[in-house]
Amino acid sequence: MAESVSFSVNNNNASIQILTRSNYKKWKRDVDFSLGIMDLDLCMCEDQPAALTDASTTAQRTLHAQWEKSNRLSLIAMKRSIPEHLLSGLPETTNAKEFLTNVGKLYDTGENVETGSLMDEIQTIKYDENKGVRDFVLKIVNIQSKLKDRKVPLLDSYIIHHALHALPASFSLIKTTYNTYNQTWSINDRISKCVVEENKLKKEKNESPHYVSQLKTNKGKG
Known part of the structure; x- marks a missing residue:
């Protein structure tokens, strides 16, 4: 069984399978579920709020703080589930949604390779x-x-x-x-x-x- 990393936020527990070169779809499902159950997926659902100013309202400041927390913890959660040698191949970004997109792009080629392997496997x-x-x-x-x-x-x-x-x-x-x-x-x-x-x-x-x-x-x- 593949290894995974566990998280606990606000008494909610979740785990994400360690990313390999052949389990991206499972890893992505784990990420979506874990961030959702821990109520950390705000940064995935909404764009980054505008920078705060002296004129920002209380509601805008609250949203900004929530988004920043969601973004920071989501990045930590995803990076903890990715081995160092795979992290090194990803573009640098501080935006969790962009980071997840970059991981998906990296594995587009991997998916094609895996499809070929499955076709070979079913034939042999x-x-x-x-x-x-x-x-x-x-x-x-x-x-x-x-x-x-x-x-x-x-x-x-x-x-x-x-x-x-x-x-x-x-x-x-x-x-x-x-x-x-x-x-x-x-x-x-x-x-x-x-x-x-x-x-x-x-x-x-x-x-x-x-x-x-x-x-x-x-x-x-x-």
């Missing part, structure tokens, strides 16, 4: 007999969901076809059934049918040594 993912077919399909669905978040939608029909194609030859019966009858399966249908087939294959595999053992025993008696 392998079925692990020890973990089972349910885990295998859910991993593919999880990648599909991540790609959808990155505006790269993959149809369920593609996911089902790809998952079937990636299964070993022992699943040939269910592959043939799908291809021959051109059936429309949902992801859940796909998982259920493959789990049934997997259990049948495991049962046959377990019964096979037992059958051979019986043949040897009977042969010995003869």
Whole structure:
């Protein structure tokens, strides 16, 4: 599990996951939630107030003080959740909203790299007999969901076809059934049918040594 930093303001507790090169979206959600629950998001919602003058009203002075506090603590919260080597690549600014925008710009390229990695992963993912077919399909669905978040939608029909194609030859019966009858399966249908087939294959595999053992025993008696 990724590390995080915790904060407490006015008896409200929150945490922000430490930013890495692959978790920007999660980090951004943590920032938005944490600043909101701690009532520190004024600087994110409103532009910096005009500089105070002798003619400024009490309301303007109050707003100015609240905005400055929100801005200062928001910057501290975000910077505490970013490793030093990543902070060094960001432009200097004392404005929290601008700082958050700069982090987003830095990770635009990172998002594209991650999208490419996810596409590679979905093409090379392998079925692990020890973990089972349910885990295998859910991993593919999880990648599909991540790609959808990155505006790269993959149809369920593609996911089902790809998952079937990636299964070993022992699943040939269910592959043939799908291809021959051109059936429309949902992801859940796909998982259920493959789990049934997997259990049948495991049962046959377990019964096979037992059958051979019986043949040897009977042969010995003869």
